[in-house]
Structures are given as C-alpha cells and as structure tokens.
Amino acid sequence: MWQDLDIAVKKTAPEKRKEKPPQDALGFGDHFTDHMFLMKWNKENGWHDARICPYGNFSMDPAAMVYHYGQAIFEGLKAYKGDDGQIYMFRPEDNLERMNSSALRMCMPRLPVDNVLKGLKALVYLDRDWIPTVDGATLYIRPTMIGVEPALGVRPSSEYYFFIIMSPVGAYYAEGFSPTKIWVTDKYVRAVKGGVGHVKTAGNYAASIMAAEEAHKAGYTQVLWLDAIERKYVEEVGTSNIFFKIGDDLITPPLGGSILGGITRDSVIELAKSWGINVLERRISIDEVTAACEDGSLQEVFGTGTAAVISPVGELCYQEKKYTIAGGATGELSKKLFEELQAIQNGKTADPFKWITRIG
Ligand code: COI
DSSP: OGGGOOOEEOOOOGGGOOOOOOGGGOOSSOOOOSEEEEEEEETTTEEEEEEEEESOOOOOOTTBHHHHHOOEEEOOEEEEEOTTSOEEEESHHHHHHHHHHHHHHTTOOOOOHHHHHHHHHHHHHHTGGGSOOSTTOEEEEEEEEEEOOBOOSSSOOSEEEEEEEEEEEOOSSTTTTSOEEEEEESSSOOOOTTTTTTSOBHHHHHHHHHHHHHHHHTTOSEEEEEOTTTSOBEEEETTBEEEEEETTEEEEOOOSSSSOOOHHHHHHHHHHHHTTOEEEEOOOBHHHHHHHHHHTOEEEEEEEETTTEEEEEEEEEETTEEEEOGGGSOOHHHHHHHHHHHHHHTTSSOOTTOOEEEEO
C-alpha cells in the first residue's frame, strides 16, 4: 500500500542515454529526459510498484479505458537550476494537491502526495543534467494519471497508471516574452459550471483545439474563451489564466468552477497584492475590456500559466475588430511580475511566500 511505498530505481545504461538538445532551440515539449517515474493502482493493492525507470513506451491493451472515455488528468510544473548550482521546484505540493482535486472529480484514485513528491525529487535529481541553464529555459515536468483497465463499459477504471515525464523547454509561445495576439471566440465555448472546466483533464484540451486552429489560421496565437451561457464574461486563455490592468486595478475572472485554478495565477495575485496593487477577482465582460481599451484605461493584459509563465497580450480580436493593448508592447507590470517570478523560481531572490522546494 502507498503508506509504505518503496521506490525502486533502474537507471538508463550510460550508452543508452540520449544526446541533449541545444539549449537555445528547445521549443516546448519536443525532447524528453532519460528517466521517468511510474506507479500503478488497482483495487487490491492501491498504489504499488513505484519505480524510476528508463524513459520508454508503455504496452497497453487497445481497450484501455483512457483511449475510449478519456479518464486522463495531468499537471505541469517546472524545475530550475539557480546560479548557485542548486535545483529548485516551484510549489510542487500545490500541483499534486490540485491533481488530487482533479482525481476526485474524474473518479480516479487519490495520490499519496508525500510519496509522489519523494519520487519526483529523486527523478529530477537523477536527470539534473537535463535542467537547462540558459535564460528562459527550464525543465518542464508532466505528472499524468490514466485509467488503464481494458473494458468498454462507461464507469471508473479499476486500474490506473501514474507517471511523470520531463522535458527541457524554452518559451511556450514562439513569441517568447514578446506580446501575443489573442482571438476572442464567441463561436465555441470551453466549459460550463458543473462540468470539468476547473479540472486539468485531457478532454478540456482536446475540445479546445478546433478554436485554436481557427485562431492560428487568422494569425492569432491563442483563444480567449467567454462564459458558455451568455458568451459575455471572460474566462481564460487556451493555456493560461488571464489578467487585465484597468486603471489602478488588476482584474482576473473568479474561480467559479468553469476555469482552471492556476498556480501561477495564484502566485501573481499574491505577488501583486504584496506590492500594494488592488487585485480584484471578479467577473469582467468582454464589453468592459473593449470599452476600457477604447477609453485608454486598459493598460495591460497578460496570461499566466506554468508553461506560459507571464505572457503579455498585445492585441485582442473580438467580432472582427482589433484592439491594440499598450501600443502592442510589453507592459511594465507584466515585465515586473515576470522578472520577480523568475527570480524567485531560480532562487535569485528571497522567497517570502515559501513557494520554492530545494532539491539535492
Ligand atoms: C501548463 O501550463 O503547465 C499547462 O499544462 C498548459 C499546457 C497546455 C501546456
């Protein structure tokens, strides 16, 4: 049982280790480290067979339930190598706790957070040479849980895999930290309250792809979703939460069940409040945003996410009308938040919120 879960370690033979990609051309999620963490769950044994092993394929029955009914949840977090040579992770317990909330909603088993954290730290330490050291590049960590019982009845799987893979990454968007262009859709919706919009489950992302493809074709980086009922209130961007600086206020939509409770979102709220900024978690309509853009009070818009970090928005397109934000440049607050978050994550500055876990 997981209370006394032992983690076996089988290292990749030196001659089978992969060549590391150049750090200045990593892209996002295209390369994977030499090892992964894997453990299994069934009704008889709970979580068992925990191991760190060479990165490699699974062999799964084509009837495995994840392939059919999408019982799949995941997380995204990062490891950093500081100038002091230390390895840091940002709020890993919060990611694992969020995964447990996702598991609850998707009728999947709860993770033993302390044990998984132990395995995660051991995995990051083992593959520490994969953590990029160039500015803006990090090691992205993807914990994932899937239902693997071979069965076609629609019900919770009775068997699961939990695994962690890791990928050295550069910026998520091709724009890097330069402003992105966002397409506001009132044609498609992402989630409704009572559904799974607040859950980090694969289906939310699958359902978003068509709108993102249309946005890309129109020359936009991402989609901004509106609420599914009135198609009026701002929800989130495809891969991040969203913030608006209007006058002296920093406004972000509230967590009401249809948007993801981002850990970067929460960190930005805490940081901005600590700087004396008036942060408001409240509903904001797209009409309020466009009106503020037109009257000049909309100073900045930015997305927040683990992959995206802080991603400034330079243009919104809504109902075929283009709205340029901050003259299309990166705003002061976006820059300050980006720099401060990065400095905390890299161990370069004090960590008053106790967000950092040091490894090794
Ligand atoms: C993350 O920011 O970690 C995410 O999971 C978003 C992902 C779609 C890249």
